[in-house]
Amino acid sequence: MNPYKVLGVSENASQEEIRRAYLELVKKYHPDKYVDNPLKDLANEKLKEVNQAYDMLQKKQGSSGYSSSSSQSTYSGQYAADLQRARNYINQNNLNAAKGVLDSIPLHDAEWNYLYGILYLRWGWYDKARQHITAAYEADPGNEEYRRAYSTVQSNTRPFSSGGQNGEGGQGCDMCSVCSTLMCMNMCCNCCR
Amino acid sequence: MFGYVRPMDCELKVKDQTTYRAAYCGLCKVIKHRHGRFASLFLTYDCTFLSLLLLALKPDSPHCSKCHCLHRCNQSHKLSMDSTPAIEYAADVNVLLSYYKCRDDWQDEKRLSKRFCAAMLKPKVGRIKLAQSRLAAAMEKQMGELSELEREGCTDSDKVADKFANLLCAIGDNAPNVTKGDKVALHWLMYNLGRWIYLIDAADDMDNDKNKGRYNPFILAGRSKEDTAYTLYQSLNEAKNALNVLNLARYGDILDNIITLGCVQKTRSVLKEKQDESL
Numbered sequence: 001m002n003p004y005k006v007l008g009v010s011e012n013a014s015q016e017e018i019r020r021a022y023l024e025l026v027k028k029y030h031p032d033k034y035v036d037n038p039l040k041d042l043a044n045e046k047l048k049e050v051n052q053a054y055d056m057l058q059k060k061q062g063s064s065g066y067s068s069s070s071s072q073s074t075y076s077g078q079y080a081a082d083l084q085r086a087r088n089y090i091n092q093n094n095l096n097a098a099k100g101v102l103d104s105i106p107l108h109d110a111e112w113n114y115l116y117g118i119l120y121l122r123w124g125w126y127d128k129a130r131q132h133i134t135a136a137y138e139a140d141p142g143n144e145e146y147r148r149a150y151s152t153v154q155s156n157t158r159p160f161s162s163g164g165q166n167g168e169g170g171q172g173c174d175m176c177s178v179c180s181t182l183m184c185m186n187m188c189c190n191c192c193r
Numbered sequence: 194m195f196g197y198v199r200p201m202d203c204e205l206k207v208k209d210q211t212t213y214r215a216a217y218c219g220l221c222k223v224i225k226h227r228h229g230r231f232a233s234l235f236l237t238y239d240c241t242f243l244s245l246l247l248l249a250l251k252p253d254s255p256h257c258s259k260c261h262c263l264h265r266c267n268q269s270h271k272l273s274m275d276s277t278p279a280i281e282y283a284a285d286v287n288v289l290l291s292y293y294k295c296r297d298d299w300q301d302e303k304r305l306s307k308r309f310c311a312a313m314l315k316p317k318v319g320r321i322k323l324a325q326s327r328l329a330a331a332m333e334k335q336m337g338e339l340s341e342l343e344r345e346g347c348t349d350s351d352k353v354a355d356k357f358a359n360l361l362c363a364i365g366d367n368a369p370n371v372t373k374g375d376k377v378a379l380h381w382l383m384y385n386l387g388r389w390i391y392l393i394d395a396a397d398d399m400d401n402d403k404n405k406g407r408y409n410p411f412i413l414a415g416r417s418k419e420d421t422a423y424t425l426y427q428s429l430n431e432a433k434n435a436l437n438v439l440n441l442a443r444y445g446d447i448l449d450n451i452i453t454l455g456c457v458q459k460t461r462s463v464l465k466e467k468q469d470e471s472l
Contacts, residue, residue, distance in 0.1 A: 028437050037431065039381055042438040124358065124384050125351035126427040127420060157422045157428060159457040
């Protein structure tokens with residue numbers, strides 16, 4: 001593997017350039033963008049490759065980059081075993097089996113709607129996915145997982161938004177607002193004199 | 194259903210514009226060569242995208258040569274790409290899609306001109322079916338199921354769009370020279386793009402279909418504009434994610450422009466949202 005090629009920089013690129021290219025690629029393949037997505041593994045592969053290349057160039061041992069983690073949750077109640085089975089199938093990307101299990105459950109509670117929503121997201125049926133995830137969120141707004149999925153399907157009515165998971169571009173204090181604040185203050189000071 | 198997948202010209206670099214035009218002219222030339230002048234009248238932007246996408250997945254870049262035809266005849270340096278298996282495949286797909294579209298329009302609207310076009314294209318389609326039997330069979334199947342659902346008046350936009358999306362998947366799956374690593378991502382890209390094409394076409398025709406009382410999944414389902422926006426943008430979002438993980442050897446900027454700018458611009462104008470300032 002040629003680490004320079006992976007990162008898309010020339011062989012005499014500076015440390016700063018390499019770092020910038022690395023961060024750009026991490027953003028591109030970030031696991032958050034591929035959460036409920038059949039390309040999760042591919043994106044993970046790519047991210048691994050990018051991390052490896054960066055590590056090679058940094059001459060460091062051990063990964064300092066980003067990696068993805070999977071969440072586990074536990075169930076209780078009458079259909080606990082079935083729901084857990086459906087969730088496992090979805091994690092394994094065995095969507096038909098997951099649908100079979102979910103269809104056999106007569107109780108359509110929040111978790112059932114959530115899993116169905118995730119299933120449809122992976123399937124590519126976004127209209128249905130949105131309905132189910134919204135239903136799950138409305139039934140149990142306190143659940144962190146539902147809330148995250150709900151904010152994803154709400155925020156994506158704009159093109160190529162980040163999905164509202166990492167709170168990018170929020171109310172931060174960026175250069176522009178600092179400058180404009182200074183300018184305003186300067187104007188006020190001039191007025192007073 | 195055609196002409197939605199195209200770049201946003203004002204954001205395209207001049208070199209990329211040249212490449213795009215070369216691909217467009219190259220595709221036209223290959224259709225003319227393989228299927229005759231009449232078939233080349235049905236040249237589409239969508240298949241230009243397909244040929245660029247397939248060319249980008251190959252290690253060697255295509256050659257270009259000077260091109261002479263009446264279109265843009267005032268320009269002196271007109272380039273067109275030479276024939277490669279990827280462009281030939283896109284040419285076949287173009288003819289197949291135009292044939293199915295004409296046949297569909299004839300059955301739905303009973304317009305004689307469409308019947309004439311379908312009849313003219315039929316012998317070419319027969320020839321393609323011999324070479325691309327799996328692709329043609331898959332397309333025939335999905336088109337059949339799609340018109341079946343439309344006739345039933347299916348109110349589930351996901352279900353109807355799934356048929357057309359699968360048709361595009363078949364196009365991606367049967368494409369020549371795609372490495373195993375790219376197959377999955379290409380499949381997902383084609384699925385989401387297919388969904389978007391079907392749904393944007395439905396959203397675009399909504400007023401027209403309402404007046405004429407024709408089938409339209411959005412009218413029947415009565416979904417809000419926000420729901421429509423979500424499905425359309427989410428499809429593009431996922432198409433972009435798939436494009437990210439493909440191993441593109443070239444044309445990354447053009448393909449990116451088409452998905453993230455061209456298609457979004459089209460979605461905005463169909464949904465009558467505010468346009469970008471750069472337009």
